[in-house]
Amino acid sequence: MVNEKEAIKKLEKYNQTHIIKILDKIEAEEKKELIDQIMRIDFNQIKDLYENIKVNKNKITGKIKPIESIDKSKLKKAEIERLENLGIREIKNRKYAVVTMAGGQGTRLGFNGPKGTFKLDIGKNGKYIFEILADTLKEAAKNIGEEINWYIMTSKENDNATKKFFEEHNYFDYDKNKINFFSQSTLPLIDKDGKLLIGKDFKIREASDGNGGVYKALKENGMIEDMKKKGINWIFICGVDNIMVKMVDPLFLGMTVDKNVPISSKSIKKNYPEEKVGVFCKRDDKPSIIEYIELSEEMRYAKKEDNDLIYGDANIVSHILNIDAIEKISKEKLDYHLAIKKNAFIDENLKEIIPQEPNSYKFEAFIFDGFKFLDDMAILRVKREEEFSPIKNKEGLDSPETAKEIYCKYWNIK
Numbered sequence: 001m002v003n004e005k006e007a008i009k010k011l012e013k014y015n016q017t018h019i020i021k022i023l024d025k026i027e028a029e030e031k032k033e034l035i036d037q038i039m040r041i042d043f044n045q046i047k048d049l050y051e052n053i054k055v056n057k058n059k060i061t062g063k064i065k066p067i068e069s070i071d072k073s074k075l076k077k078a079e080i081e082r083l084e085n086l087g088i089r090e091i092k093n094r095k096y097a098v099v100t101m102a103g104g105q106g107t108r109l110g111f112n113g114p115k116g117t118f119k120l121d122i123g124k125n126g127k128y129i130f131e132i133l134a135d136t137l138k139e140a141a142k143n144i145g146e147e148i149n150w151y152i153m154t155s156k157e158n159d160n161a162t163k164k165f166f167e168e169h170n171y172f173d174y175d176k177n178k179i180n181f182f183s184q185s186t187l188p189l190i191d192k193d194g195k196l197l198i199g200k201d202f203k204i205r206e207a208s209d210g211n212g213g214v215y216k217a218l219k220e221n222g223m224i225e226d227m228k229k230k231g232i233n234w235i236f237i238c239g240v241d242n243i244m245v246k247m248v249d250p251l252f253l254g255m256t257v258d259k260n261v262p263i264s265s266k267s268i269k270k271n272y273p274e275e276k277v278g279v280f281c282k283r284d285d286k287p288s289i290i291e292y293i294e295l296s297e298e299m300r301y302a303k304k305e306d307n308d309l310i311y312g313d314a315n316i317v318s319h320i321l322n323i324d325a326i327e328k329i330s331k332e333k334l335d336y337h338l339a340i341k342k343n344a345f346i347d348e349n350l351k352e353i354i355p356q357e358p359n360s361y362k363f364e365a366f367i368f369d370g371f372k373f374l375d376d377m378a379i380l381r382v383k384r385e386e387e388f389s390p391i392k393n394k395e396g397l398d399s400p401e402t403a404k405e406i407y408c409k410y411w412n413i414k
Contacts, residue, residue, distance in 0.1 A: 004031075007038040014043040016196055019204075021348040030202040037204050041188060049187075049336055049363050050194040062283040064290055064299070069267055069280070069313045069379035070255065086257050087250030091144050095233040098148055098247045099218070100133060101211045101317075101367075102162065102240035103155030103184050110394045114158035116240045117165045118391070120400050123413060129391070130165070132243045132407075134172035140248035148248060149230060151180045151223055155208040159183045182221035184213040187336075189343050189360045197345035197360055200352045205343060210364025211239065211317075212334050219330035227323055235326060237367065239317045243403050244389040244410065246318075252380055253320060262325035263287065263371065264378040267313035268388050273300045277314040278368070280379055287377035289315050289368040313379055316388045317367065329370035336363040386410060 004023075011019050019038070023031055075083075090096050106115045116130040127135075141147045154162045163181055166172075171179060186206035189197050197205040209216075214237060218224050227235065234253060238245045246252070256264040267280055278289040295311060302310040340358040347353055371377065382388075389406040392398040407413070 007035045065282040069381045071381045083254030084250040086254035097232045099151045099237045184217040211367045212365025212369045215330040241391045259378040262374045266318035268384040270312045279311045280313045287371040334365040334369040
């Protein structure tokens with residue numbers, strides 16, 4: 001078996017010989033699937049990622065400078081109207097599309113399924129997250145007179161379940177020809193010695209490559225090509241878990257067009273200097289986001305003359321990029337960040353080991369890791385209570401309960 005010989009050579013070369021012992025003990029069909037997976041994986045990339053852990057984890061690099069934002073609440077009525085008209089023109093000319101990053105599971109909510117299929121206790125019958133997002137698009141289509149192409153990024157883990165969910169709910173009465181599903185890539189999990197983990201299904205354990213994988217996924221799944229054929233030039237990208245997100249905002253789009261920038265982002269004002277959020281900045285004169293842990297004490301508390309924080313524009317994962325920017329970033333190599341997780345695996349005797357402590361490394365890129373490949377960006381500061389209510393935790397802050405409260409207050413739902 002040629003592939004088996006090649007797979008064994010590959011495993012020996014990259015010091016993954018524990019997998020050879022597992023290959024010897026499993027059935028022919030399982031062996032074939034595992035060999036196919038071994039041949040597909042870029043072992044050199046995994047080796048480099050592991051080597052980088054030892055050199056530097058989350059090292060702060062680059063010269064950090066503030067970046068200015070435009071405060072929506074301070075715009076004059078005539079300016080708002082002008083920018084909105086610019087945005088509406090682009091939408092009516094079918095140059096605008098939406099990408100929702102929905103590769104995550106509802107595990108942290110105590111829910112077994114794609115996060116977008118989680119049901120909130122809103123209204124008489126409750127509302128699914130995907131349903132709320134579809135309602136947003138339908139409302140925009142009604143107001144502007146143009147149905148917008150909706151691209152939904154799933155993951156290997158939830159792709160089938162997400163597609164089935166939309167079918168079962170008749171695509172929430174949105175034109176199914178305007179909805180495109182595509183799946184993000186995965187990266188293998190490794191233990192603290194750089195060894196790949198094998199699961200009880202006898203496959204190498206993998207996890208999604210983070211929301212920064214959206215650029216590559218759009219390219220590899222033919223979505224960039226599809227957008228170009230449709231004449232789409234502006235793409236709004238957001239996460240699935242913010243039920244207050246304005247996926248179609250003519251003012252925001254109009255500002256992007258008017259400023260002639262490859263990317264624009266929405267921000268909200270930090271509540272207080274110690275709030276643990278990423279904020280917009282320039283890093284080596286390129287657009288960037290600086291994480292809370294990277295901010296020095298001086299930067300964290302620094303204020304402008306009007307008493308506003310200099311580094312006070314928090315990221316809410318609401319971005320518009322032009323098609324050229326997405327294509328450019330899709331060809332670049334993004335930095336990966338490290339998360340240490342608990343993951344079960346089998347040993348060389350096929351016995352499943354359930355770790356009590358975090359035992360493995362997961363690698364992921366973030367969407368903002370692509371910003372450094374662009375020259376400029378515009379930022380629109382919006383009100384938190386109008387546009388940001390993420391669902392990340394089962395209870396407490398950023399939970400279904402807090403999201404429901406903000407959503408119902410804004411839409412006046414009893």
